Amino acid sequence: MCSVCGCGTATIETTRKAGTPDHGHHHGHGHDHTHDHDHDHDHAHSHDHDHVHTPHGALDYGAGAAGAHAPGLTQERMVSIERDILSKNDGYARENRARLADRHVLALNFVSSPGSGKTTLLVRAIEDLKDKFDIAVIEGDQQTSNDAARIRATGAPAIQINTGKGCHLDAHMVGHALDDLPRQEGGLLFIENVGNLVCPAAFDLGEAHKVVVLSVTEGEDKPAKYPDMFAAADLMLLNKSDLLPHLDFDVGACLAAALRVNPRLQTLVVSARSGEGLAAFYAWIEARANGAKAP
Amino acid sequence: MHEMALTESIVDILQEEARRRAFSRVTLVRLEIGALGHVDPRALAFCFDAVSRGTIADGAALDIVSVPGQGWCFDCEKATPLEERFGACAHCGGRRVQMTSGDEMRVKEMEVE
């Protein structure tokens, strides 16, 4: 699909016809702050690092092999890189964010464990908001395009990204999905991330906000167990509140645990089934969206 | 968790640097990985072997330097070691601690020919 970046294992279900031009996005390379000084090791590599191996038990996988190559024949040198491993993703995310800002689209990245009700919430929100906003959806799953089909049944355009073994969406996949969606002018882009409370926290997609969805069937200590996701989110939806009478889930303890890792987190108790709390969720969206649909 | 994707990013970075700086082979890659992040160094090393095959980093040694967790306690107004991401201050037990290091994921340097 993409020779510049070697799109990896993800496949994007595309509606583009063969022969139409590819790639609306430029591939940004995060060349930002690399240093050009090489520090000289004019001796064969001798492993006298200038960093400290930590008491945490640093894992030095290099020791054997590094000592093994023959000195003298080739010019070896140490090159300082100092680049964040996610710098490429962050470059793509910056591009996506600029593109979305340009089109006045509010993008929300929905993250949760599998089954918390993301797709159900999105379907309901689209039904309730589609007269007000242009809405498009990017669906991430390891396999199947079931969720995109559920979204399309509402009339909203949806692109399914199958990540295969990949456990998260990255900004590069989202850039390609943006190429394939109809161009929006204003409105909302909902991104449903792969069900996983760990690594989607680390991958910026270019969204305006991460929305973490937790359901009351999961246990109130999830925020303590997966703090990174709750720290990265701006809004938490505690879903399936219609089930509360049947459970002994402590809503107060759950919200307190979430606020402990992220004091700025906004929280709403909702039910995609009964509709409880959704008006507040829509008000939250409307306060941040620009460019409502022309009447 | 996502060591495969991280490893692909690492190899991408190495290839980009190779183009920019005109070297032909990477013999050692040194990473800094924070102890409070979610990266499993063993999984990373395993993936690196597979992903680097056939690239300029084929056969390169991987040196993973673990960076310990550290935070700043607003109550004590001093640095504290951190055992977990949102852990308490080791001096006063307080929770008003801002992590200052421990979630690094950085390609620090490499040895090239």
Ligand SMILES: Nc1nc2c(ncn2[C@@H]2O[C@H](COP(=O)(O)OP(=O)(O)O)[C@@H](O)[C@H]2O)c(=O)[nH]1
């Ligand atoms: N009782 C109840 N069930 C819900 C609610 N929201 C979603 N579900 C159910 O939870 C299951 C998983 O929902 P889905 O939207 O596919 O979750 P996703 O994996 O996060 O996209 C489905 O059986 C939904 O019908 C809710 O508010 N209340």
Ligand SMILES: [Mg+2]
């Ligand atoms: Mg879903």
Ligand SMILES: [Zn+2]
């Ligand atoms: Zn691409």
Ligand SMILES: [Zn+2]
């Ligand atoms: Zn992942």
Ligand SMILES: [Zn+2]
């Ligand atoms: Zn303290």
